[in-house]
Amino acid sequence: MRKHSTFNMVNRKNLLIAGGVLALILVIWSFSGSDKKSGSSITVRVERGLFEVTVFTTGELEAMNSVDIKGPAGLRAANIWRVRIADLIPEGTKVKKGDFIASLDKSEISGKLSEAYSRQAEAESKFTQVKIDTTLELRQDREEMINLRYDLKEKMITLEQSKYEPPATISKAEIELEKSERALNEKIKNYKIKVTRAAAKMSEEAAALSRARNKYELLSEVLDGFNITAPEDGMVIYEREWNGKKKTTGSEIGAWDPTVATLPDLSAMISKTYVNEVDIRKISVDQIVKVSLDAFPDKSLTGKVIEVANVGEQLPNTDSKVFEVKIEIIESDTNLRPGMTTGNNVIANTIDSALIIPLECIHSEDDTIVYVFKQVRWRLLKQEVEVGDRNDNHATILNGLKEDDEVLLTIPSNADDLKVERLTEVAKSN
Numbered sequence: 001m002r003k004h005s006t007f008n009m010v011n012r013k014n015l016l017i018a019g020g021v022l023a024l025i026l027v028i029w030s031f032s033g034s035d036k037k038s039g040s041s042i043t044v045r046v047e048r049g050l051f052e053v054t055v056f057t058t059g060e061l062e063a064m065n066s067v068d069i070k071g072p073a074g075l076r077a078a079n080i081w082r083v084r085i086a087d088l089i090p091e092g093t094k095v096k097k098g099d100f101i102a103s104l105d106k107s108e109i110s111g112k113l114s115e116a117y118s119r120q121a122e123a124e125s126k127f128t129q130v131k132i133d134t135t136l137e138l139r140q141d142r143e144e145m146i147n148l149r150y151d152l153k154e155k156m157i158t159l160e161q162s163k164y165e166p167p168a169t170i171s172k173a174e175i176e177l178e179k180s181e182r183a184l185n186e187k188i189k190n191y192k193i194k195v196t197r198a199a200a201k202m203s204e205e206a207a208a209l210s211r212a213r214n215k216y217e218l219l220s221e222v223l224d225g226f227n228i229t230a231p232e233d234g235m236v237i238y239e240r241e242w243n244g245k246k247k248t249t250g251s252e253i254g255a256w257d258p259t260v261a262t263l264p265d266l267s268a269m270i271s272k273t274y275v276n277e278v279d280i281r282k283i284s285v286d287q288i289v290k291v292s293l294d295a296f297p298d299k300s301l302t303g304k305v306i307e308v309a310n311v312g313e314q315l316p317n318t319d320s321k322v323f324e325v326k327i328e329i330i331e332s333d334t335n336l337r338p339g340m341t342t343g344n345n346v347i348a349n350t351i352d353s354a355l356i357i358p359l360e361c362i363h364s365e366d367d368t369i370v371y372v373f374k375q376v377r378w379r380l381l382k383q384e385v386e387v388g389d390r391n392d393n394h395a396t397i398l399n400g401l402k403e404d405d406e407v408l409l410t411i412p413s414n415a416d417d418l419k420v421e422r423l424t425e426v427a428k429s430n
Helices: 001-031 107-164 169-224 424-429
Strands: 043-045 047-063 067-072 082-088 101-102 227-229 252-254 257-265 269-276 290-294 300-308 320-327 343-356 364-367 371-377 381-386 386-390 394-399 406-408
Touching: 047 257, 047 320, 082 257, 107 169, 227 300, 269 343, 290 320, 300 343, 320 343, 343 386
Parallel strands: none
Antiparallel strands: 043 406, 047 269, 047 343, 067 257, 082 101, 082 252, 101 227, 269 320, 290 300, 290 343, 300 320, 343 394, 364 371, 371 381, 371 406, 386 394
16 A cells, blocks of 8 residues: 555656646747747737838938029020030039139130121221212212302303393303203202212111121120139039039030039038839928938938929939929038938828837738738737838738737748638627
């Protein structure tokens, strides 16, 4: 009896030890399923907190206000449509008002100026010649009129002296006097016509000379503008062409847009960016933006959306439509320079208290069912969820999970063996 009782006690003890070991194994296994650092079973907890719906874009800094450095304003009047930049100081150079900025190729305008000078000299010569010819011609006519007046006086004296002569002689004297009067009157009329004609011709030649002189003076003024100086103090930033390339030495400026470079106001900066047509509906004026700088990774700035384009455009080498968005940098920073690349996180919306999980936790089936792998102690559920707003890294959960639930970041090996727990089924069971 004693031996039997001792044997039972030993068996009971062994059973207790075995049960304890089994329980310990189950506990370890269940905890290993929720270990956040174990291979394929990495889990995270569903958190509740502030959620920001953001749209991230890259942009480029530019001054909100700037002064254009332009070439000569009279290019169109000079019939010069394109001019090559012969010399241009380096971008980023700080200049004072009146400092040299650039020079333009003078070959075309020099030829035009030489031609205009020749035309001016020709017009002056022709004007002088016409003036001399007219003077001589009118002087001759005046001499002839003087002689006709003398002849008329002689004829009057002859007629007066022939009053005692026979009637035939008197009649002949009267006829001669009448002829003389007619000749004088005809000459006076012709003289007046010649004066009018001479005045018109002189006016025509004077106008031609004036045009030639104005052309020459215009080209001279335009030529003076081929050496471009700074209109204000500032830092030189190159102007961009229609294709986005910067105008440098060898580039051309046009008569319709003769801007060579700009002098930006560095105290007020904006980031110009482009948002795709999918996300543009989330963007509106006055939204706050978190701005980062590639040049200064540790620097963080605050911005505000000030302008959203109403019409989309297609940038070079892209297929999708984008909309231009301008973001004002609220802070003033002396390190900011035009052309710096920015990262713009536009805060489109905020939710004060939301259930949040990483995007990696969310999966879909047949593009209709959205689910997560939910860890419930030692069980793994393929749980359908209703997803709300998303940003670049996280999403909000409207239904299917609660705070502190654990979900997998990765797809487990037995995922295909699990059946999706539908929200309707969960609602019925509750």
